[in-house]
Amino acid sequence: MTFISAQSASVKIAFTKMHGLGNDFIVLDNRSNMITLTEVMIRHICDRHLGIGCDQLVLLSNPTLEGASVRVQFFNPDGSEAGACGNASRCVAKFIGHNPVIETQNGLLPTFKEGELYRVVMGVPKLAWQDIPLSHEADTAHLPLYDGAACSMGNPHLTLFRPIKEAALLGPELEHHALFPQRANIGFAEILSPTHMRLRVWERGAGLTLACGSGACAAVVNAARRNLVKRKCTVTMEKGDLQIIWEENGPVHMIGPAETVFTGQILMDQAV
Numbered sequence: 316m317t318f319i320s321a322q323s324a325s326v327k328i329a330f331t332k333m334h335g336l337g338n339d340f341i342v343l344d345n346r347s348n349m350i351t352l353t354e355v356m357i358r359h360i361c362d363r364h365l366g367i368g369c370d371q372l373v374l375l376s377n378p379t380l381e382g383a384s385v386r387v388q389f390f391n392p393d394g395s396e397a398g399a400c401g402n403a404s405r406c407v408a409k410f411i412g413h414n415p416v417i418e419t420q421n422g423l424l425p426t427f428k429e430g431e432l433y434r435v436v437m438g439v440p441k442l443a444w445q446d447i448p449l450s451h452e453a454d455t456a457h458l459p460l461y462d463g464a465a466c467s468m469g470n471p472h473l474t475l476f477r478p479i480k481e482a483a484l485l486g487p488e489l490e491h492h493a494l495f496p497q498r499a500n501i502g503f504a505e506i507l508s509p510t511h512m513r514l515r516v517w518e519r520g521a522g523l524t525l526a527c528g529s530g531a532c533a534a535v536v537n538a539a540r541r542n543l544v545k546r547k548c549t550v551t552m553e554k555g556d557l558q559i560i561w562e563e564n565g566p567v568h569m570i571g572p573a574e575t576v577f578t579g580q581i582l583m584d585q586a587v
């Protein structure tokens with residue numbers, strides 16, 4: 316329930332704090348259409364010192380597509396909007412309940428509660444250079460950048476098969492590399508076996524995060540394309556595992572936890 320009260324020049328916005336394996340989110344339920352978010356407000360809410368703090372802000376609104384339960388928009392702390400956010404999609408499935416179909420920029424994502432975990436069908440990965448997008452034609456399975464591989468899960472991902480400790484070092488520069496006209500999320504994957512990898516992601520617009528759901532999907536797709544792993548693979552990140560399954564000629568499934576931490580209200584200066 317979104318609670319809005321306007322006192323002089325400030326407004327109170329109700330929120331729910333959630334996370335998926337430590338990738339944390341502020342969820343704003345705007346199905347009552349009471350909130351008008353600006354980029355300045357998004358950056359303020361996401362700020363871990365001046366606002367509440369999160370890796371992404373998740374805005375829920377009424378669906379516009381046939382078959383959708385809820386429309387979801389994902390915003391990075393720098394104010395940019397992302398077409399996909401796997402960990403947040405599991406949190407939305409928990410928040411809404413009853414296996415909602417999530418409407419995103421990338422289409423409809425079916426969700427399913429499975430015991431204490433949530434499955435999100437994340438869509439078919441886009442492998443063509445134009446769809447990632449890249450700035451020019453390239454073999455997206457073997458890029459000149461550290462021999463990485465790229466795909467889109469509704470957001471651009473470069474996967475490097477390099478030590479995860481290099482994420483903080485190489486991530487910032489590669490996020491803004493000229494090869495990615497919309498920037499990119501940079502995943503560092505250590506292959507442990509044909510069915511297990513360790514992953515750390517430098518996220519576009521957010522920096523180093525503890526987990527990245529779409530990044531885990533992209534890493535399995537990119538590794539499977541190079542026969543480094545099977546299409547069903549466990550991805551271990553800092554606070555736990557995701558199970559990723561890439562169907563033959565089909566969508567990627569992601570299965571993992573979603574936690575609610577607290578609810579509250581943030582007081583925003585209307586001028587923000």
Ligand SMILES: N[C@H](CCC[C@H](N)C(=O)O)C(=O)O
Nearest residue numbers: 397400401402470519528529
């Ligand atoms: N930073 C990403 C969005 C969040 C992805 C991540 N938190 C996930 O769980 O997929 C981007 O700009 O594409």
